[in-house]
Amino acid sequence: MPRLPLRTAARTAIAVAAVATLGATLAACSSSSSTPASTTAAVTTLNYQTSWIPLVQFGGSYVAEKEGYYAANKVKVNILPGGPDVDGMAALEAGKADIAVSNPDVVARANAQAGGNLVIVAAGFQKSPLAIMSLSTNPINTPADMKGKKIGVPTGDAATNDAFTKLNGISSSDYTSVPVSFDVAPTLSGDVAGQYVFATEQPIAVEAAGKTPTTMLLADHGMNEYAQVYVVTKDTLAKKRAAIEGFLKGEIKGWQNYVADPTEAVALTVNDYGKSGGLTIKEQTRQAQLQMPIIVTDTTKAHGLLWMSAEDIDANIATIKALGVTADKSLFDTSLLEDIYQGASSLK
Amino acid sequence: MTAIATARASARRSSGRRAASRWGLTAGASILLLILWEVLADAWLSRLGVLASPSAIVRSLVQTPELYAGAVAATGWVAVRGWFFGNLAAIVAGIVFVQVRAIEQLFLRLALTLFCLPLVAVMPLLQLTFDPDTAKVALAAMSVFFTTLVSTMLGLRAAEGGPLTMVRAWGGGTGASLRVVRLPSGIPAMITGLQIGAAAAVLGAVFGEFIGSETGLGVLLINGLQMLNLGRVWSVAVLATLMAAVPYALFGLVRRVVSPWSSSISTAAPLGSTRPRPLPARIGIALAWVLGSLLVILAAWWAYLIVFSLSPFVGKSPLTVFQYLVTDPAAAANREVLQKALGVTLVHAGVGYLAGLACGIIAAVVFALVPVIEIVLTPLTIALRSVPIIVLTPVLILVFGRGLGGVVAITTIVTFFPTLANVSTGLSRVPADALMLMRSYDSSTLSTLARVQLPYALPAIFASARIAAPSAVLAATLTEWLATGDGLGNIIVVSRSYSNYTQLWAAAAILTAVSLLFYSLVSAAERAVLTRFEPSQLG
Incomplete structure (x- = not known):
């Protein structure tokens, strides 16, 4: 299964290293807490609303907390689990969360209702993993392959589907769309020919069922959008700017660790944060691998993880406009990232 | 008196004997169902x-x-x-x-x-x-x-x-x-x-x-x-x-x-009810109560927003919804979207309501007539009610499709269980001396059912019909969200993903109003029938 099988010895070494680091961190914590604090700034507590139940999708954040990357930047982060019915934007507006992750078009739509109060400060996934998945026996490789077929569209993605098909010259009479949920039973059972999925997640289920999935990324056909962007309200940014910056530093360190080797992130997800979710190392390792190319791109290699380049922001705005939502550059604020990296391409 | 006591005692003895063979039958039938499930799943549905x-x-x-x-x-x-x-x-x-x-x-x-x-x-x-x-x-x-x-x-x-x-x-x-x-x-x-x-x-x-x-x-x-x-x-x-x-x-x-x-x-006749008022007065009083409870609902809505100081991003007041539907420049367009969706939902809910109610009543009657079926199928009926519908939906869509068949199936599953439970209780609550009377006339099971049990169960049937009314509307929206992708159920989900909470509250308000109306209609029918059969239920 894994493309890069780690030798047992190597894995053990990593585990030992992880435990040692953890031990050192704990020792550091306990020693610093026993001596009177000499630093002036106090620790700020932030609530971070994730969008789904614990998965390696948030692996970098788990590493950041466990390795003390947040603490080193004087923030204590409550990582709140999400789920299918969590509305992160509402949680921000209601003050239940300081930071939430979402997709740029969702943020833009919420802004249309919230008077432009929300702002994106970093981009976790440089490329949206949203894709149409079909079976290799009846594949959908290009938008034209959708013609004459039944496509499963989760209700939340209906607008995206409309824009995607319009962008690619497919009219609504060329195919049939029906609602589906986040399981791939409709495709496996032949109820639909293809359905909207996250290319990083559901194809694993199809592989496990012994079939070969074909995934067509929307990003490869004109729908250029970030995913899992970090969102805050403008009030929070004004009042807790230092803390938000500290949070992002911790995140970047956590994701750098993940990119170097996702083993620790996977282990933390399966055995700690998501231990009651019945996850497996095998599935989460696969998901971690599938996520890698959307976290690490040429842009992040040049400017650092979570970076938002001017060209990518323009592409995002164009996509959001194609969805019929108004948006401009004020939706994105790159100043925190600029302050953090200071022109470097990684955080020490 | 002694005759009745003897009859009861002998009934109890024979029911004991019957219980043993009934359990045997139940076990046999359950094993058969399990084998059928295993074969169907292995050969077809798992894949x-x-x-x-x-x-x-x-x-x-x-x-x-x-x-x-x-x-x-x-x-x-x-x-x-x-x-x-x-x-x-x-x-x-x-x-x-x-x-x-x-x-x-x-x-x-x-x-x-x-x-x-x-x-x-x-x-x-x-x-x-x-x-x-x-x-x-x-x-x-x-x-x-x-x-x-x-x-x-x-x-x-x-x-x-x-x-x-x-x-x-x-x-x-x-x-x-x-x-x-x-x-x-x-x-x-x-x-x-x-x-x-x-x-x-x-x-x-x-x-x-x-x-x-x-x-x-x-x-x-x-x-x-x-x-x-x-x-x-x-x-x-x-x-x-x-x-x-x-x-x-x-x-x-x-x-x-x-x-x-x-x-x-x-049983005995209840105390004579008070002299009925003239019809116009009755209608006037009823209207006053409806108006009063509408005010209570609106007040509760507003109070909720204020007490929990809900963010205006999510919490929309009745006034905002009123503006959205009536006074806003886009109100006509807003209404048109919701009206069209409501039409679809009403068809789904109406068909599902009748199917769910019929299934529940028929199941209760069959269970009462043939207790073995009740014992075998009760676990299945509880399962249908307690398995999250999101798990069942793929199976149901596969079997019934995404059209009206699927709508009926999902709505029926959501609504029929309370009907079954309430009507079953109603059927079993017949006074012993009424049953004894029928037995002494050597009445057939069916005749006892039609002449005694069903009339006694009427309040339960109507209570179920009342509960099922709003349930059917809810179930229809659920179906629309999971299977058909139209109607008010779809609008609500879409408006949530668009953070369009005003539309969401407006759609929810319309759905609730329709459910209340639906409920009131069933209540009116109930009063008309129960005045004749069961005046004590009228309070």
């Missing part, structure tokens, strides 16, 4: 990714018992608290409503409104209103409240006229009537409410985890669905069913223990 075989479920349960135990404990604790508080509130409210008619007139519609609110609309509100644990308990409590309220009122009003007249003749007031007559005779129906509530509380607790959780059956369900781990998904379904079925069976036993005294009370 399509919609249904796990019993052996796959057992394997999954045995492989990771501690995982499931932890999830059951987490979800169970939420369900138990939600069940307790929801039922407590419902029983107290039921007693107050029956004792003080004015309060019922003003607040019953508010209770109904809470029941009618679509889950998709309620979830983000709960998430923002309470801490995560309280939000889940509140959702479970809301899921059980209304059905128990209706059952409680049904039970309290089932008190026979004779004993009530007696209490009054001895100088007892409404308090004494409640203590001595209404509460004892209402207990069976209340217990039915508690029984139905078990399944609803478990479902509420599972869905509560969809607003963010690290542990519980809902979390296992989400991961299982996403990875299409069918063994996991259906193990969760089986566990949810067991969590609903165990209390269902336990309270069934409790009811059987308390029933003999309440069902053997002899």
Whole structure:
């Protein structure tokens, strides 16, 4: 299964290293807490609303907390689990969360209702993993392959589907769309020919069922959008700017660790944060691998993880406009990232 | 008297003998069903990714018992608290409503409104209103409240006229009537409410985890669905069913223990009701109550927004909704979208309502006539009610399609269970001397059913028809969200993903208004029929 099988010895070494680091961190914590604090700034507590139940999708954040990357930047982060019915934007507006992750078009739509109060400060996934998945026996490789077929569209993605098909010259009479949920039973059972999925997640289920999935990324056909962007309200940014910056530093360190080797992130997800979710190392390792190319791109290699380049922001705005939502550059604020990296391409 | 006693004793003896062979039959039929399930799943449905075989479920349960135990404990604790508080509130409210008619007139519609609110609309509100644990308990409590309220009122009003007249003749007031007559005779129906509530509380607790959780059956369900781990998904379904079925069976036993005294009370004509007022006055009074309770609902809506100081991003006031629908420049366009969707939803709800009600009543009658069928199928009916609909949907779509067939199937599953439970209780609450009379005339089973049992069960049938009305509307929106992708159910989900909370509140308000109207129509029909057959239920 894994493309890069780690030798047992190597894995053990990593585990030992992880435990040692953890031990050192704990020792550091306990020693610093026993001596009177000499630093002036106090620790700020932030609530971070994730969008789904614990998965390696948030692996970098788990590493950041466990390795003390947040603490080193004087923030204590409550990582709140999400789920299918969590509305992160509402949680921000209601003050239940300081930071939430979402997709740029969702943020833009919420802004249309919230008077432009929300702002994106970093981009976790440089490329949206949203894709149409079909079976290799009846594949959908290009938008034209959708013609004459039944496509499963989760209700939340209906607008995206409309824009995607319009962008690619497919009219609504060329195919049939029906609602589906986040399981791939409709495709496996032949109820639909293809359905909207996250290319990083559901194809694993199809592989496990012994079939070969074909995934067509929307990003490869004109729908250029970030995913899992970090969102805050403008009030929070004004009042807790230092803390938000500290949070992002911790995140970047956590994701750098993940990119170097996702083993620790996977282990933390399966055995700690998501231990009651019945996850497996095998599935989460696969998901971690599938996520890698959307976290690490040429842009992040040049400017650092979570970076938002001017060209990518323009592409995002164009996509959001194609969805019929108004948006401009004020939706994105790159100043925190600029302050953090200071022109470097990684955080020490 | 001795003849009756002998008849009862011999009936009890022969029922003991019958019980043994009945259990044999039940076991046999259950094993057959299991084998059928295994064969169907192995040969066909597992490969399509919609249904796990019993052996796959057992394997999954045995492989990771501690995982499931932890999830059951987490979800169970939420369900138990939600069940307790929801039922407590419902029983107290039921007693107050029956004792003080004015309060019922003003607040019953508010209770109904809470029941009618679509889950998709309620979830983000709960998430923002309470801490995560309280939000889940509140959702479970809301899921059980209304059905128990209706059952409680049904039970309290089932008190026979004779004993009530007696209490009054001895100088007892409404308090004494409640203590001595209404509460004892209402207990069976209340217990039915508690029984139905078990399944609803478990479902509420599972869905509560969809607003963010690290542990519980809902979390296992989400991961299982996403990875299409069918063994996991259906193990969760089986566990949810067991969590609903165990209390269902336990309270069934409790009811059987308390029933003999309440069902053997002899019946007598109730105290003559007060002279009816002229028709225009009656209509005027009814309208005044409707208007009053509408004011109560609007006041509660506003109070909720203020008390919990809900962010205006999510919380929309009645005024905002009014502007959106009436005075806004775009109001006409807004209305048109919602009207079109409402038309679709009404068809779905209407068809589903009739199907669900018919299925429930027919099942209850068949169960009453052929007890073996009841024993064999009761676990299946509880399963259908307690398995999260999101798990069943792929199977249902595969079998019934995404058209009206699928709509009918899903709506029926959501609505028929309370009908079955209430009507079954109603059929079994026939006074012993009425049955004895029919037996002494050598009446056939069918004739006893038509002449005695069904008329006695009429209040239960109508109570079910009332509960089923808003349930059918809710179920129709659920179907629209999961299978058909149109109607108001779709609008609500879409407006949530667009953060268009004004449209969401407007759609929810329209749905609720339709449910209230639907409920009132059934109530009016009920009053017309019960005036003739069962005046005590009219309060």
